[in-house]
Amino acid sequence: AGSLGAAAAQSGRYFGTAVAASKLGNSTYSTVLDREFNMVTAENEMKWDTVEPSRGSFNFGPGDQIMSHTQAHGQRMRGHTLVWHSQLPGWVSSIGDAGTLRSVMDNHITQTMSHYKGKIYAWDVVNEAFADGGSGAHRSSVFQNVLGDGFIEEAFRTARTADPAAKLCYNDYNIENWSDAKTQGVYRMVRDFKSRGVPIDCVGFQSHFSSSGPPASFQTTLSNFAALGVDVQITELDIAQAPATAYANTVQACLNVARCTGITVWGIRDSDSWRTGENPLLFDNNGNSKAAYSSVLSTLNAA
Ligand code: G3I
Numbered sequence: 001a002g003s004l005g006a007a008a009a010q011s012g013r014y015f016g017t018a019v020a021a022s023k024l025g026n027s028t029y030s031t032v033l034d035r036e037f038n039m040v041t042a043e044n045e046m047k048w049d050t051v052e053p054s055r056g057s058f059n060f061g062p063g064d065q066i067m068s069h070t071q072a073h074g075q076r077m078r079g080h081t082l083v084w085h086s087q088l089p090g091w092v093s094s095i096g097d098a099g100t101l102r103s104v105m106d107n108h109i110t111q112t113m114s115h116y117k118g119k120i121y122a123w124d125v126v127n128e129a130f131a132d133g134g135s136g137a138h139r140s141s142v143f144q145n146v147l148g149d150g151f152i153e154e155a156f157r158t159a160r161t162a163d164p165a166a167k168l169c170y171n172d173y174n175i176e177n178w179s180d181a182k183t184q185g186v187y188r189m190v191r192d193f194k195s196r197g198v199p200i201d202c203v204g205f206q207s208h209f210s211s212s213g214p215p216a217s218f219q220t221t222l223s224n225f226a227a228l229g230v231d232v233q234i235t236e237l238d239i240a241q242a243p244a245t246a247y248a249n250t251v252q253a254c255l256n257v258a259r260c261t262g263i264t265v266w267g268i269r270d271s272d273s274w275r276t277g278e279n280p281l282l283f284d285n286n287g288n289s290k291a292a293y294s295s296v297l298s299t300l301n302a303a
C-alpha cells in the first residue's frame with residue numbers, strides 16, 4: 001500500500017498522528033494528514049484547560065473542529081486526555097476537598113465523553129499518573145494527593161459508564177523498557193484492575209525516544225502487557241533525528257504483537273513537533289517524506 005494508514009490497515013491496524021486544530025487550514029499540512037493517516041489525536045484541544053477552563057463551563061469548539069475534519073476524511077479519533085496533572089486549570093489544582101474534587105473529576109469525564117459519545121475509538125482516561133525514577137508509585141498530583149490511590153480506578157469506572165463503546169486506556173511515557181520500576185508499577189496496576197474487574201481496555205506507550213530508539217525489551221513489554229488481556233498502542237511516537245532503523249524497529253515491535261492495534265506519531269512535519277530542533281518526525285518542514293517514512297512504510301507493507 002502507498003500510505004501509512006493503508007499499509008497499517010493490511011494487518012488490521014491503524015496509523016495515526018497528533019493534529020492541531022489551528023493548522024487544519026494549512027494545505028501542506030492537511031494534504032499529508034489526509035493522504036497518510038487514518039487515526040487522529042488532538043494534540044491539545046481535548047485537554048482539561050481547553051475543554052473546561054472554568055468549573056462547569058465547557059468549550060468543545062477546538063476539539064469539534066478536529067472531529068469534524070476526521071469525519072469528513074474517514075479518519076477515527078483517539079481521545080486525549082481526561083485526567084492529567086498537566087494542562088490542568090488552576091481552579092482544579094487548588095481544590096482541597098475530596099468530595100468536591102471527586103465530583104469535579106467525574107463530571108469532567110462524563111461531560112466530555114458524553115459530548116463525543118460513540119465517536120472516539122479509545123480515550124486516554126488517565127495520563128502520566130506514575131512517577132519517574134525508581135519508586136514504581138503514583139506521582140504527586142492534586143488527584144493523587146486529595147483522592148488517594150483510588151482516583152485512577154474511579155476515573156475508569158466513571159468513563160465506562162459515560163461511553164461504553166470507547167476503549168479505555170491508561171497512557172504514559174518511559175514505560176517502554178520492561179525492567180524500569182515505572183513500567184513495573186503500571187503493569188501491577190493493570191494486572192490488579194483486570195483481576196478485580198475494573199474496566200480498562202488498553203495501555204498507551206507514548207514512545208518519545210532518544211536517537212537510540214526503543215529499548216531492546218520494547219516488544220517484550222508490549223507482549224507482557226497484552227498478555228494481561230488489554231490492547232496496547234504506540235500513542236505519541238517521535239525519535240530524535242528520526243533514524244530510519246529506530247523507526248522500523250519500533251513499528252516492527254508493534255507488528256510482532258497481535259494485540260498492538262496501532263501506532264500514532266506525535267505530529268506530521270518536524271516543524272509541528274514539540275521537540276524543537278530534534279527533527280523527530282516522518283516529514284520535513286516542507287511536508288516531504290524523510291528516510292524514516294520509507295522505512296516505516298516498507299516495514300508495514302512487509303507485515
Ligand atoms: O495556546 C497557547 C497560546 O494561546 C499561547 O499564546 C502560547 C504561549 O506559550 O501557548 C499556547 O499553548 C501551548 C500549547 O502547547 C498549544 O500550542 C502551551 O504553551 C504548550 O505548553 C503546549 O504544549 C503541549 C504540551 O503537550 C503541554 O504539556 C504540546 O503542544 C503537546 O505536543 C504536548 O503533548 C504531550 C502529550 O499531551 C502528553 N505526553 C507528552 C506530550 C509531549 O509533551
